[in-house]
Amino acid sequence: MPKIVDHDSHREEMLDRCFDLFAEKGFGNVTMRDVARELDVSTGALYHYFENKQAILEQMLILQGRRDVEEALRRMAVTGSFEERLKIFFDFFKDSEARFRKLFMLSLDFLRNAKSESSRSIVYRWAEYYVSNMEKYLSIPKEMAQFIIVFFNGVVYQAMLFPETISVKDQMALFSEVILSFLREHADPKNRLCRRCPFITDK
Amino acid sequence: MPKIVDHDSHREEMLDRCFDLFAEKGFGNVTMRDVARELDVSTGALYHYFENKQAILEQMLILQGRRDVEEALRRMAVTGSFEERLKIFFDFFKDSEARFRKLFMLSLDFLRNAKSESSRSIVYRWAEYYVSNMEKYLSIPKEMAQFIIVFFNGVVYQAMLFPETISVKDQMALFSEVILSFLREHADPKNRLCRRCPFITDK
Amino acid sequence: MPKIVDHDSHREEMLDRCFDLFAEKGFGNVTMRDVARELDVSTGALYHYFENKQAILEQMLILQGRRDVEEALRRMAVTGSFEERLKIFFDFFKDSEARFRKLFMLSLDFLRNAKSESSRSIVYRWAEYYVSNMEKYLSIPKEMAQFIIVFFNGVVYQAMLFPETISVKDQMALFSEVILSFLREHADPKNRLCRRCPFITDK
């Protein structure tokens, strides 16, 4: 019984330790030997913990996705005005940019290598969970929560592909300004959701 | 007399015909055999037109990127109010979403498989060219042009990974509204560029 | 009919022009494309003159071997004392060293790639012819003629493999001295062949 626990925690440690490797080189460009070397184990040992290479990717995505959500929830424990809460989200993104970048790449690798539709649902659920928490925390419509995440992912892509032509910081600042401006403008003075467009309901 | 083949045009046709294959399965998951089968030629013939597999990816990205810019320039020939011009851009994006999705994936594959830094500059220049044309056409600051592209890419990613949880159409509509609202609000009544933030100068 | 002649002479010219290529890189390391490029013709044209790649090697060996024998016979037209005639032979070798080197390499390539025993006889006959002419010209026993050729080939090998550690000139001089010394010592005063050992019968 304790063995099992050890096994699982060992597995998680392994997934952490080769997260960068997969993210940087890409699933297809990493060999099991690379992984074994990185983790300082034999290739054979790898197969004690993971059924096959694909399983590493899947479990890695699940684990890191979970880590991400946990960290998000931790940050969302803090309350305050809408602006403050939105800022927490932006800060979370800025602080976690490196991990987001890796998750971003891994999710695409996963998508392309996923054998079954059912395995893709792993990612779908993760996104769903994320959005619904944002919705509640920021008191914004689902559509707007998705809107924010869309932008974040756009920044991650742009920063990865054109690191020299884009300033993540500036783009984030601009986005913050744009979205706050929009939400304020559409705020219902009677504090109700506007039917025509998504907006904020703040106390 | 041998069969006269316009190498360059044949090459382009080939690149067009296997664009989808690469985009969907990913560079690493496509074999030269796959490509040959798709193009209905022998593997050997492939090597008459492309030095190696990597070269296919590179030339494909260059070609499709060029196609994209050409189409964008064609659309930008139309003039009108800022709103009209912005709409043209949004329509362009909506119409080309399928191609953007493919370029999006290929650009990432390219990034991960590019051997030299110099080959990456191919992508950099493409992005640069794109942004500077938007800048001129829409009379918006560079930062804002990048902002729009960032969002587009975010939508592409989101739609690819979570096709069921996101409505591209709705996100685009929301983005249009948000950005127009922002730009209008910051429009300088005296028709000059505001220093503090990027905005629109429309007649 | 004249076509045939042209054809043959053209073939010979081609064989001359790619002799170096084969000798330097080796049969297996030369592609038909290489040959075509060297001769400034298409690969298809090559197949009008030669049945296949192997045939080029065979015909090249026959032609260059014949050239060699012809040149040898030309030189052997000169008469004189034994020393003078031997010198002619040594000079011939020194002058033709570059060609010998090439024939040396080609003959080994030929040996290894020859499909049938019968095709090898090409080389055997060439050697036979060579030796019997030396025999007559120098009035030495066959064994001694072979002895000289053996040494020449040894020098070719050594010079090719260890160009910096061996002096062809010095080795040739030494060999000349050694062989003359031996032959003189064993010369039969009554001008007859000594039974016990091969030697020279000079007038």
Next chain:
Amino acid sequence: MPKIVDHDSHREEMLDRCFDLFAEKGFGNVTMRDVARELDVSTGALYHYFENKQAILEQMLILQGRRDVEEALRRMAVTGSFEERLKIFFDFFKDSEARFRKLFMLSLDFLRNAKSESSRSIVYRWAEYYVSNMEKYLSIPKEMAQFIIVFFNGVVYQAMLFPETISVKDQMALFSEVILSFLREHADPKNRLCRRCPFITDK
């Protein structure tokens, strides 16, 4: 516990077991599959022991060359008169003719396929070592040691290419006679080296 394999000794065994294959067919005519079949292993296993095909050739040449030198040194442990010592050399050559033939062919393959000049130095050093040991053992000048080796190589070539027209035994006997005759004739009665020509200093 994994199977414990002495990599180096296994590698040597492999090199021994496919020496003939390479020598007979030639580097270019042997496929990795051939090698694997000969050694009764999978092609993949081959790559555990050798980086690539070229490496097999190189290491084979180094190993067999070393073997050769070791055997030569073993034989040179015996002392005696000059004639006796020379005979030991001739016997060594006769006994090792089959291996010499193989080394001869491999050295040429090596020469033609060697990528860098530095890798050629492998062969140069081997020759150097050989000659300098002969020099010491037989008390003959370097030039004369080279002379003997040149002849040996000539015999190897001739016997390989014209097995039916040449008698190795006879050629060797003749060479022995010729060289002894020469050396005796030039022996300095006062036991000193003659300036004009290389010769023997025997007690």
Next chain:
DNA sequence: TATGAATGAGAATTCATTCAT
């Protein structure tokens, strides 16, 4: 005849996975 694009078998090499120890 000449061309050179096309063919496709076959080469070297890689790598996920297995399994004897």
Next chain:
DNA sequence: TATGAATGAATTCTCATTCAT
């Protein structure tokens, strides 16, 4: 459990040869 040698199918790429034009 752990090891890492071994497997062999699959991959990229080459090249002698063919053949439509």
